[in-house]
Amino acid sequence: AISRRSHLVSEFLKFDERMTSEVSIYRHFGDLAQFAIVCAHDPFGSEPHHVFGRMCIRAGDKVLGDFDEPACMLNVTASHLQAILERIPQMDGAIFQGQSDALAWDIIDNALYLDDDRSTEEIVADSKRFFRYDFLTNGGESFDNSKSFIVRDGDSVRLLFKTGDDDALESMNVEVGTFCAVVRGFLDWIDQGGN
Template sequence: MLFGTEKTFAIEAMSEPDLAPPSAVWGRMRVWCQGMPIGDFFAKQCALYPSYVNFRLLRERLALLWLAEFEGMSAISLWNHLDGLLYGFHGDVELTDVRTLEECRQASEKYGRFDFLTNWGEQFDDNGKSFILCTPAGEVKVLNWSLAKEEELRARLPDVLQSISEFMNWFESEARRLNGGPKDHLTA
């Protein structure tokens, strides 16, 4: 199933064909942005629930994923800013980090919301880190070091939100099918 358009923004997902109730939704998944895939669609039996939960949260907060300090920053500057604060790297180069544990915690609290796909399931393990932002003008920017080292992948906010909603509806339908009915954890 493809939710959205590969050339703009899409979520591609499928449940494994041999699943029988009762079962969790195991399958394959990747995200497309400007024709670039993020995720290993050939990795079988991946847990899709973590991605579902994270997309649900992202849908609620995506329009708010911007800070004034990002204004005028290039893609590489944004990448280095977020990567340095959250992971202690600038691309492939480890930084000397002299921050205290409390300073690291504060940075994680402030900037962790920009993390995208990094810990969303094993299907995204091989694509490295990604970050997602949304400008006040409604342009979603995806930064992924493995795909576009000095570029940002862009999509319109309504397109991203539509893809997320379609994926969530599909996942909820699959969860009901595989569990014999609606489950409270899908609407909580």
């Protein structure tokens, strides 16, 4: 009986050691009160350049993304964010300058997602014109329950988003330089395998 008990304790300790060695590595890039990407690497033996974990974007009490969604492939979101960095210079701020969050949302949402009586040619033209403002809609599992857009207003960007069944429109405002620095910090972390 003692050797059986000793074996069970030994197996438990091995299991406990595996679990503690695979604890999520929590990180955040940016200032949580102003604008930050919050992420955690859930290392569970994935391919070397695939980073699985959880993430969200925060600005004070405003949160875009579901940090509680485990084992998301963060490389998907990283590729979306890289594309956004490349599109920022192409964003025409004049279209949305002085527009309310609600009006900017409606313009983009209607152009990209509204099912209406536009012709195929009109839909394609609207898609080409307004796709650059799509943020993380379909941008990874952490963002499955949300729709989001990004609008440039001179030296700042506005992130407009709705989450879950709640139809409330929320927004985050951040300087372009800060936004780009935070995103680049996250992308570098992904490139380093989430370490």
